[in-house]
Amino acid sequence: MFISLKRVIKAGWKNFVHNIGLNSAAIFITAMVISLISFLFILAAASQILISNVQEKIDVSVYFKEDVSSENILQAKSEISGLPEVKNVSYVSKEQALEDFVQKHKDDPVLMESLTEIGYNPFLSYLNIEAEQAQNYEQIAYYLKNGEFEDLIDSVDYNQRKEVIDKVFSITSVINKIGIIFSIVLGSVAVLVIFNTIKIAIAGSGEEISTMRLVGASNWFAKGPFLIQGLIVGIGAFILAFIVILSVCWSIDIKMQSIIPSVGAFNLLVSNIWLVLLIQFLTGVCLSSASAVIAIGKYLKV
């Protein structure tokens, strides 16, 4: 069995070399599909990290009306702290809020001047709430807006950050959808190119194949080399796609880190290397072997 496998592989390699031009085209187009799928995977991983980073930074700030006393706020604080979804609650008084603002913007004369112009402390006291889990924020916000403190609350600052998350979700989902459509189109083109490459190889050796059968070659001996030829295309495309994704991730890594410090393309690739390799290998091998099997079934009657 091993010796016959070795011979079929050798014959498949000869087929590949014999038609190197067409086979290279097939490798190139398949590599494009694999690269695209790999990029989608890395994009999904990056957006996941980005979303969880944004979620970690979310907190809910509850601003109390001007006339609410600090006792009432502290009472609300102790009740909110008792909620199982809440991890931590901190109280920031009007005065503290003003001081924080001044500290933050002391070098901005326009802001400081405006503050003096107003002539009073415009800030409201607020509670800063951190949830146990990101998905709890919406529940907490809902509780605050509709619970017993409804009349004391001026505003709940949560929705603005929710928009950021939604935006990340919607951008990645649009990119994903476009990517999937492109992958399907390119995938179909790759299947067609490999299919035709094998078809041409079969047509070119049609007479030899029928002689092989007449002198006693088994199905495996007659068909195997064409399947191997397809697999070589798939493996070639896998290697090329890996080189492409490695170089692209490496070259965009610094640029990407400068935009989103926690998400480096190269690091993402390295940390998911086995999964990326598996996806690339399976895509290459599945596309090429499926095309070869269809072409062999249709054109190689033995």
Next chain:
Amino acid sequence: MLCFKNIIKNYPSRSGNELAVALDDVSFEVKEKEFVSIVGKSGAGKTTLLRLAIAQESPTTGQVFFQGRDVHKIKKSQIPKLRQRIGVVFQDYKLFASKNTFENVAYIMEITGAEDKEIKRDVPQILNIVGLSSRERNFPNELSGGEKQRLAIARALIHRPEIILADEPTGNLDPYNTFGIIRLLVKIYESGTTVVLATHDREVINTLGKRVITLDGGKVVRDEERGRFVL
């Protein structure tokens, strides 16, 4: 060893309305270690008989037995095994154009699962026997007609088949090469291999002095132990 029993083989005619009779109730047996010539004009049914023997075609009615087994009842997956037991020299050589002389012969050993060292040992030997040692690396299109025919014989012989079926092996050759090929087939026969030679070459048959089966119009009209070419 090889037995044709009441074989009828019809082909649809070109018009499609009528049937052309290629073989009409043909029965005979080739015994082990026998040299049998099948003679007849072109279109007498000689090639059809050989095609039936290797299950390349099926008879309309009748049976073909090889070593007691009906070759047309053998499972499709087992047909390669049957063909590996029979060496065929085709009328049009059927050499592999993309393989050189050595590879053409080696391919038969490869499909029968021979080890590489056996291939390296046996192929040069057989090429020496057929006088093609110096043409090992040449491709079929670089060989003369006689060389191609000798290569086809080498390929049919290499795996030591139980029987050799040679279909018009001298059809395209000059008299000098014709007798070279016939001498080779006789040598194969003398070494203990059964040989079936299909030919329409009168001179070849008359010099052989072996069993001759004559086909005419798809029928066996003569079967003689030491026959001559009579048509």
